[in-house]
Amino acid sequence: MAVQVWIGEKPEHPQERRAILGVAQALEKLEGLFLILANFSVNGRNIDLVIIKHNAIVIIELKHCDGRVIGSVNGPWFVEGRNGEQKRLNPGRKNPYNQVISYFHALTNFLNEHRREFLSEQKANDVDFRTCKRLIVIAPRIEEGSQLDLDWKVEVRGLDELTAYMITERSSEIELSEEEMLAIPKLLHCTPWTELNEVVRENAPPAPTKSVPLPWYVQARNALHTTAGRLVTIFAGLSLVLLFILFVRPPSPAPRADSPLTSITMGTSGDGTILNFNATTSFCRWNGYQLIGKRWDSSTQSWQNIAIGEATTGAAPDIIVALEQIDACGDRIEITWSVQNNTNRSVSFPLRHNNIKISDGLGNDYPLANDDSRPAVINVLPGTRQRGVAVVRRQLAANASTLRIKLIEQPFGEASFIVALQP
DSSP, rough: OEEEESSSSOSSSSHHHOOOOOOOOHHSSSSEEEEEEEEEEEEEEEEEEEEEEEEEEEEEEEEOOOOEEEEESOOOOOOOOOOOEEEEEEESSSOOHHHHHHHHHHHHHHHHHGGGGGGGGGHHOOGGGGOOEEEEEEEEEOOOTTTEEEEEEEEEEGGGGHHHHHOOOTTTTOOOOHHHOOOOHHHOOOOOOOHHHHHHHSSSOOOOOOOOOOOOOHHHHHHTTTHHHHHHHHHHHHHHHHHHHHHHSOOOOOOOOOOOOOOOOOOOOOOEEEEEETTTTTHEOOOEEEEEEEEEETTTTTTEETTTGGGGGOOOOOOEEEEEEEEEESSEEEEEEEEEOOOSSSSSESSSSSTTEEETTTOOOBBOOOOGGBBEEEEEOOOOEEEEEEEEEOOOOOTTOOOEEOOOSTTOEEEEEEEOOOO
C-alpha cells in the first residue's frame, strides 16, 4: 500500500474529508510509502495536515476557497467571489500563513525533542526536523487573479498541484526508513483511518501485468529492421574501433611526483585572461540569500521577526540582516553578511564568536576568529547598508551537508539560518 491515512480525530467538515480522500487517491498512484496525518494535536496545537515520505515532511494548512484568494504574510486573508464580494478567511483566527508557521514550530519542536525514540543515535545527531516544508494548499485550485504575497518561509499551491509538489520536493537532512516513518504517527497518538484507507485501496488502479520478454536474438533481429536499430549498430561499431585504437596506443609518460600542478584551462575571456576550472566550487561555496527582518517593539522592549517586503502593512522591518555567501573552499570558512538600517539611528552588528554561533549537522562547532573579521563590527548609518565578512580558522568537515548559524540575543534578537551546502 502506497498511502496510509492517520488521524487524531475525524474531520468534521465534508469538504476536508473530500480533500483528504483526493490527496490520498492521487498519492496512491506514486511509488513509495506516503503517510497522511490529518486533524491531530501537538502540544495543544491542532494541525490540519502533514504528509510524510522517505525524504520529506510537508506541514500543510488546507483551505477550501470558492473564488480568488487575496492575502499576504501579515493581516487578514479574503476570498473574492464572482460578484466581487469579499469574505474574510478564518475570521477571528490567525491568517493561513501564520497558522502554518505555528504548526511548523509545534511539530518540529516535538520531533526534535523525541527523535531519539525512533531514530538511531547516529541519525538522531544528523537530522534536524526544522528542514520540514511549510505549505498552504488551496482547494480545489488557486483561481486566476488570486493575489498571494508570501515570503520564502511558506509556499502556496492548489490542491490540483499537490501531487507534483510531493514528487519534486524534499527536506534536506531528512531520510527516513518505512519503520521510522510509521513511528511518527504513533508518537503523535494518531490512529489509522480505516474506512478511508479501504476506499483508497478499492479504487487503486490494478498493478500492471508483466509481459514475457522476447529472447534477445529476436529483439536484436527486430531492431535491425528499423532505421534507429541500424544507426545504433553503426555507432556501436565505430565505438569498438575507437576503443581498439586507444588500447593499442602507447601510454603517455606519468608525471613526476615533484612536478607542479597545472590548471585545467576552460577558455579565455575577452581580455585574454585564463579562466581556471575549480571542480569543488559548486560543492564548497553557497551563494544563496537568506533574509531576516527585525522590528523593535516598544511595548515589549524586544526585537520581533517581521516578514520582508511588507511595508504596506505598516510593519516594515527596522533592520534587515542578510546571510549572502558562505565560502568554505580553502582551509577556512568565510561568511558574508549585510545589514540594512531603516531606522533613524546608527546600528552595529558585531562579527564575533560571542554573537554568532556556527555548527554543522554532524555536531561540529566552528568558532569565529574575532581578529580576522572584516570589519570586527559592521556599523551602519541610518538609511544605509553595509557588508562584512566573518571568518572561521578551520576547514568545513568533509561530510557536513548543512551549516546552522545562530545569532545571539544581541544586537537584534535571536535568529537562526540553516544552509544546505551540498546539492
